[in-house]
Amino acid sequence: VTTASPNTWPRPRLSSFTLDCAGTPVALAGDEPWLTLVRGEYGGFVAPWRPSFTIRLGDSADDGSHADAEVPGPPRLADLQPLLRQLYPVIIDGLVFHAAVLVFGEDGYLCCGHSGAGKSTLARLCPAALCSDELGAVRRSPAGLVVASLPYYPGRRAQARLAGVMLLRHGDVDERAPLRRSEALALLARHAFWPEDAGKVSAGFHLLADLVDTIPVSWLTFRPTPAVARLFASSPREAE
Amino acid sequence: LSRYRRSEHVAWRRVGTETILVQLDRKQMLALNESGGRVWEALEQERSSGDLARAAEFGASAATTLQHVEVFLQDLEREGVVAAIPTASGRSADAPISVLADAPAITWREKITRCASGCGTHPGQSDVCNTYPYNS
Numbered sequence: 615v616t617t618a619s620p621n622t623w624p625r626p627r628l629s630s631f632t633l634d635c636a637g638t639p640v641a642l643a644g645d646e647p648w649l650t651l652v653r654g655e656y657g658g659f660v661a662p663w664r665p666s667f668t669i670r671l672g673d674s675a676d677d678g679s680h681a682d683a684e685v686p687g688p689p690r691l692a693d694l695q696p697l698l699r700q701l702y703p704v705i706i707d708g709l710v711f712h713a714a715v716l717v718f719g720e721d722g723y724l725c726c727g728h729s730g731a732g733k734s735t736l737a738r739l740c741p742a743a744l745c746s747d748e749l750g751a752v753r754r755s756p757a758g759l760v761v762a763s764l765p766y767y768p769g770r771r772a773q774a775r776l777a778g779v780m781l782l783r784h785g786d787v788d789e790r791a792p793l794r795r796s797e798a799l800a801l802l803a804r805h806a807f808w809p810e811d812a813g814k815v816s817a818g819f820h821l822l823a824d825l826v827d828t829i830p831v832s833w834l835t836f837r838p839t840p841a842v843a844r845l846f847a848s849s850p851r852e853a854e
Numbered sequence: 855l856s857r858y859r860r861s862e863h864v865a866w867r868r869v870g871t872e873t874i875l876v877q878l879d880r881k882q883m884l885a886l887n888e889s890g891g892r893v894w895e896a897l898e899q900e901r902s903s904g905d906l907a908r909a910a911e912f913g914a915s916a917a918t919t920l921q922h923v924e925v926f927l928q929d930l931e932r933e934g935v936v937a938a939i940p941t942a943s944g945r946s947a948d949a950p951i952s953v954l955a956d957a958p959a960i961t962w963r964e965k966i967t968r969c970a971s972g973c974g975t976h977p978g979q980s981d982v983c984n985t986y987p988y989n990s
Binding site: 700703794795796799800803804806807808809810812815816819820823826827 | 863865867869870871872874876878879881883885962964966967968
């Protein structure tokens, strides 16, 4: 009679689900406490796709299957989120921004701002349009530039024609003020997560230059009322 | 006169009236004003500073233009976006000059980083953020 050692006992494969990360399918695989946590946070981004990248969460259910990245330890979003920030610029075919993504009808808007500038306030005032209030990506498509939401905080998967970019700042009036193109490029560069790879930096730079050439970029100041949504309807001319 | 050529690993675009360069190794953007952009475009091939001064065209005398263009090229060399090619006659010395409004110049610099500024999460704040995300 032979008995398999514990190391060779078959273990169940990890449970997983796949997220739409601005068009890149990323699987989260792990033990149930982790999956319960991330399903609750990122359920709005689940996509029925075959993953191209896998993150293994936790260490109790490691079945030896392939993972591209790991977040060991007990379920804590604070451990996963920094990895996502580092990962997105590497794996996404586009440029990742610290920004809220709002979609009104078929028009998508990227709203960039430092922590405290008003991204979450804006998101709260436009709940129906909100797709992400922390991270978004701009990508090329055959029809032009598109903006997509990214899982970080709760939100929903969305991709829409990029109709405008807003740089948020505090103010006492609802106002959208256009920016010169080179100024817009410099400011938006600060809100991007740049990859390390020089080729991707070059691609991101050209994407950003195309963005400021073709998409209105404005300062947005607003009072905390739902009337702010009206500022997304018009596209002011560029100040050049 | 010194001769110059563009460095490798520089991406660039005209944006409005300015020309924006990215030094891909240093991860830095530079913006050049209009006459600076003309000098940059003339650098499509290796050129002497005299050739480049003719491209700058900002309304000063030939001698003044040459002086400003040489200082500008030395600025670009320090930023790593052009390389000076040694010549037998050596390089002209740096000379303090008065700044003319339309002379070729770098108008702004912007460092590009892995972490968006103000994102609230920077390397050093957690172990995960300090590590490259791929498994080796």
